[in-house]
Amino acid sequence: MSIGSLGKSGTCFNNWSKTYYYTPELYFEPKTTEEIKQILCYASEKGKKVKTVGCGHSFSDLACTTDFMISMARYNRVLKIDKEKLQVTVQGGCLIKDLNEVILPENGMAFSTQGTVSSLTAAGVISTGTHGSGANFSNISASVVDLELMLSSGEIIKVSNTENAELLPVVSLSLGSVGVILSITFQCERAFNLHWKQYPDTLGNLHQQVSLIHQHQLQVPLVNQSHAQVPLAHKLHLKSY
Numbered sequence: 001m002s003i004g005s006l007g008k009s010g011t012c013f014n015n016w017s018k019t020y021y022y023t024p025e026l027y028f029e030p031k032t033t034e035e036i037k038q039i040l041c042y043a044s045e046k047g048k049k050v051k052t053v054g055c056g057h058s059f060s061d062l063a064c065t066t067d068f069m070i071s072m073a074r075y076n077r078v079l080k081i082d083k084e085k086l087q088v089t090v091q092g093g094c095l096i097k098d099l100n101e102v103i104l105p106e107n108g109m110a111f112s113t114q115g116t117v118s119s120l121t122a123a124g125v126i127s128t129g130t131h132g133s134g135a136n137f138s139n140i141s142a143s144v145v146d147l148e149l150m151l152s153s154g155e156i157i158k159v160s161n162t163e164n165a166e167l168l169p170v171v172s173l174s175l176g177s178v179g180v181i182l183s184i185t186f187q188c189e190r191a192f193n194l195h196w197k198q199y200p201d202t203l204g205n206l207h208q209q210v211s212l213i214h215q216h217q218l219q220v221p222l223v224n225q226s227h228a229q230v231p232l233a234h235k236l237h238l239k240s241y
């Protein structure tokens with residue numbers, strides 16, 4: 001069976017916010033590295049562009065294409081857990097939700113930072129530099145220790161501080177433009193608790209305190225409650241072990 005026949009035509013893709021709709025000529029859901037390689041080689045042969053998609057949560061049309069689309073939904077395994085180094089290695093399509101809710105807590109580990117939702121893939125979050133809101137926390141791309149990238153030729157390169165080191169910052173936040181990210185090792189930290197504090201406050205007070213709050217907190221969602229008596233509430237997440 002040719003790899004082309006594994007691709008579906010007529011699959012309509014839309015991003016989470018339903019602001020972009022695209023129908024790729026062929027839509028693939030590979031499970032193996034060999035299948036991904038064959039798709040890329042087939043695309044080169046046919047002169048087609050390839051876009052890789054995770055959960056499609058990007059608000060932009062970054063993952064959209066009318067040529068070939070590769071979904072990472074089935075390429076989602078956890079490959080290695082290193083409890084001593086507090087590192088986890090996963091395939092690009094591994095869900096952050098699965099890591100947060102099962103894999104990391106079971107191993108006494110946690111991500112140092114992340115966005116507000118977790119139905120996102122490992123490769124998706126690093127590709128867009130997903131971040132929280134505390135001023136002293138880096139984005140999730142900064143926690144990439146190493147990764148494997150498949151180029152359009154099907155060649156696989158390893159990228160880390162010691163191999164192809166100049167590519168590490170590029171591939172760790174590449175907007176899906178440099179190849180298919182096959183696997184990623186994340187630096188995690190020891191599991192911690194989050195204390196969620198929520199209280200109403202005035203806009204004036206908030207303006208005075210906002211930079212101080214951002215210095216010390218992991219996530220600071222601000223909820224406008226203009227319909228209620230109190231105009232504003234903040235939620236603070238304080239870290240403890």
Ligand SMILES: Cc1cc2nc3c(=O)[nH]c(=O)nc-3n(C[C@H](O)[C@H](O)[C@H](O)COP(=O)(O)OP(=O)(O)OC[C@H]3O[C@@H](n4cnc5c(N)ncnc54)[C@H](O)[C@@H]3O)c2cc1C
Pocket residue numbers: 016017051052053054055056057058059062063072092093114115116117119120121122123124125126127128129130131132175176177179180181182
């Ligand atoms: C409700 C909601 C809340 C959000 N909150 C936050 C937040 O708090 N902070 C924040 O920073 N962002 C936030 N985001 C944005 C979100 O974190 C990013 O858009 C993230 O990239 C989505 O991950 P995804 O798996 O859906 O990736 P997709 O949207 O599917 O893809 C994003 C990019 O990654 C590329 N990509 C995906 N997989 C691969 C791969 N294997 N190899 C190479 N490239 C790949 C795609 O081509 C595309 O360029 C939010 C989004 C939503 C919908």
